[in-house]
Amino acid sequence: xxxxxxxxxxxxxxxxxxxxxxxxRGCRWLLTAGVRIGITQLTGARTPVRSxxxxxxxx
Numbered sequence: 216x217x218x219x220x221x222x223x224x225x226x227x228x229x230x231x232x233x234x235x236x237x238x239x240r241g242c243r244w245l246l247t248a249g250v251r252i253g254i255t256q257l258t259g260a261r262t263p264v265r266s267x268x269x270x271x272x273x274x
Contacts, residue, residue, distance in 0.1 A: 218226070
């Protein structure tokens with residue numbers, strides 16, 4: 216089956232129209248999940264750093 220340029224363009228536009236919203240929704244979901252994981256790692260993995268001055272004050 217041979218496609219002309221117009222048929223190819225129509226098929227591409229139809230595929231974008233049908234699957235585009237789902238692709239955008241999926242990308243937003245992945246980005247949101249990545250941000251949540253990143254925030255969790257940044258806030259959960261941090262431990263306060265004790266400086267030499269605070270050790271001397273405690274003595």
